[in-house]
Amino acid sequence: MHSITTSLLDFDTISEIISRGKKLELSEEAKKNITACREYLDKKMATQKAPIYGINTGFGSLCNVIIPDNDLEQLQQNLVMSHACGTGDEVPQDIVKLMLLLKIQALAYGKSAVQLQTVERLVDFFNHDILPVVYQQGSLGASGDLAPLAHMSLPLLGLGEVYYKGEKRPATEVLNSVNLKPIRLKSKEGLALLNGTQFMSAYGVWCILQTNKISAAADVVGAVSLEAFDGRIDPFKLHIHAIRPHKGQLKTAENILRLLEGSELIQRTKVQVQDPYSFRCIPQVHGASKDTFEYVKGIFLTEINSVTDNPTVFPEEDEIISGGNFHGQPLALALDFLAIALSELGSISERRTYQLISGVRGLPPFLAAKPGLNSGFMIPQYTAASIASQNKQLCTPASADSIVSSNGQEDHVSMGANAATKCFTVVKNVQRILAIELLNAAQALEFRRPLKSSPAIEKFITDYRAHVPFVENDKILYPEIQKSLVFLDNTPLPL
Numbered sequence: 001m002h003s004i005t006t007s008l009l010d011f012d013t014i015s016e017i018i019s020r021g022k023k024l025e026l027s028e029e030a031k032k033n034i035t036a037c038r039e040y041l042d043k044k045m046a047t048q049k050a051p052i053y054g055i056n057t058g059f060g061s062l063c064n065v066i067i068p069d070n071d072l073e074q075l076q077q078n079l080v081m082s083h084a085c086g087t088g089d090e091v092p093q094d095i096v097k098l099m100l101l102l103k104i105q106a107l108a109y110g111k112s113a114v115q116l117q118t119v120e121r122l123v124d125f126f127n128h129d130i131l132p133v134v135y136q137q138g139s140l141g142a143s144g145d146l147a148p149l150a151h152m153s154l155p156l157l158g159l160g161e162v163y164y165k166g167e168k169r170p171a172t173e174v175l176n177s178v179n180l181k182p183i184r185l186k187s188k189e190g191l192a193l194l195n196g197t198q199f200m201s202a203y204g205v206w207c208i209l210q211t212n213k214i215s216a217a218a219d220v221v222g223a224v225s226l227e228a229f230d231g232r233i234d235p236f237k238l239h240i241h242a243i244r245p246h247k248g249q250l251k252t253a254e255n256i257l258r259l260l261e262g263s264e265l266i267q268r269t270k271v272q273v274q275d276p277y278s279f280r281c282i283p284q285v286h287g288a289s290k291d292t293f294e295y296v297k298g299i300f301l302t303e304i305n306s307v308t309d310n311p312t313v314f315p316e317e318d319e320i321i322s323g324g325n326f327h328g329q330p331l332a333l334a335l336d337f338l339a340i341a342l343s344e345l346g347s348i349s350e351r352r353t354y355q356l357i358s359g360v361r362g363l364p365p366f367l368a369a370k371p372g373l374n375s376g377f378m379i380p381q382y383t384a385a386s387i388a389s390q391n392k393q394l395c396t397p398a399s400a401d402s403i404v405s406s407n408g409q410e411d412h413v414s415m416g417a418n419a420a421t422k423c424f425t426v427v428k429n430v431q432r433i434l435a436i437e438l439l440n441a442a443q444a445l446e447f448r449r450p451l452k453s454s455p456a457i458e459k460f461i462t463d464y465r466a467h468v469p470f471v472e473n474d475k476i477l478y479p480e481i482q483k484s485l486v487f488l489d490n491t492p493l494p495l
Contacts, residue, residue: 001022041188076191083146091199103122339422
């Protein structure tokens with residue numbers, strides 16, 4: 001059980017919650033914060049006659065339309081229904097679960113004036129794996145992730161669809177089956193649910209959690225390729241990196257040296273004076289991506305521990321402020337940066353694959369045991385090149401764009417949601433490119449026998465060979481690529 005408090009939610013905690021299927025509960029502190037803020041707003045509404053944006057006014061460019069008191073609850077219901085305009089592919093269920101977690105965390109700070117039962121119902125959804133159907137397209141990443149969060153919120157009202165026990169069903173059916181009644185939203189609650197960056201944040205958190213393994217896999221697979229290509233150890237010696245001490249560069253060099261410790265291959269005399277950049281510059285390229293990952297983690301660590309709906313309620317200061325904390329600009333820029341850094345890991349990986357099949361340094365053309373009769377590994381490189389090219393297209397920054405919305409009231413938007421879904425695709429693509437490199441590197445390493453690599457690399461390849469054997473003659477290779485992908489995803493890496 002994980003208790004939702006106002007203390008920092010970090011990536012290790014999120015990973016543990018998701019991977020171990022932990023349940024959530026609201027701490028007494030969180031319950032107190034939520035209740036106190038709601039009571040403050042109720043008292044404020046009973047005494048203040050001046051309009052308060054989104055509470056007794058319309059939304060967006062309709063902010064000057066005053067709503068009568070007896071329509072305030074219907075206003076919030078209408079908001080959720082009218083904003084559920086998502087389309088396109090469905091958001092993966094593990095990301096929807098992250099959206100629920102991050103929204104619960106944001107509401108627990110007691111600045112959003114929601115009812116306690118509303119937050120508790122979100123906790124119920126999380127704990128019972130009642131996962132709303134949300135669509136990828138529809139958010140501008142500015143006035144919050146309006147459309148995706150509307151779809152996330154519909155089931156609170158008994159509307160929309162959810163996944164429950166592996167089936168997509170109408171929310172009202174599932175609520176009835178678990179004895180939960182729809183919630184009647186009070187003033188401000190629709191805005192609290194729909195304003196916020198939890199769609200962008202959930203995608204970003206998911207991508208960050210994947211980058212931890214991708215970064216390590218890039219180093220491990222790169223080390224296997226270096227050995228198979230009969231590369232030199234000199235570019236990884238620490239004193240060359242000490243005079244240009246970027247943290248990621250140093251870390252990468254240390255990783256490669258540790259992985260190759262005890263290798264016969266790396267220690268033997270080399271004919272070539274230097275290696276191509278895709279091998280020689282692994283510390284600089286992988287390292288720059290590592291540094292980017294750390295920067296992006298910092299941005300998202302702040303975001304997932306923030307209040308991002310609007311207006312924001314401050315009981316202690318006796319203020320209700322309409323501001324712009326829902327604007328996704330920090331996330332949009334960070335997600336674009338993250339996609340670029342990931343894409344570069346895929347780009348340099350594809351180049352190493354190309355070098356391995358080029359028929360140089362004693363390796364047969366296309367790593368075929370019997371070239372000519374067999375095409376060998378000619379076409380997996382095509383596949384990797386195709387994916388690397390797609391990544392370059394996906395790395396066109398979403399954050400450089402903005403389209404005016406809401407009749408000019410919302411005149412600059414972040415497009416962070418598009419940055420988020422693009423980054424998600426880049427993550428998947430880089431995993432595939434690295435799997436293809438591993439397929440090639442392991443094949444190439446066999447042509448160096450009887451010499452051996454390091455104990456760490458040899459064990460890694462032995463484990464891999466239990467799933468993907470050496471290819472003696474041409475065979476269908478797409479299953480081997482998929483097995484390589486699963487292996488990298490599921491196998492503990494020697495770092």
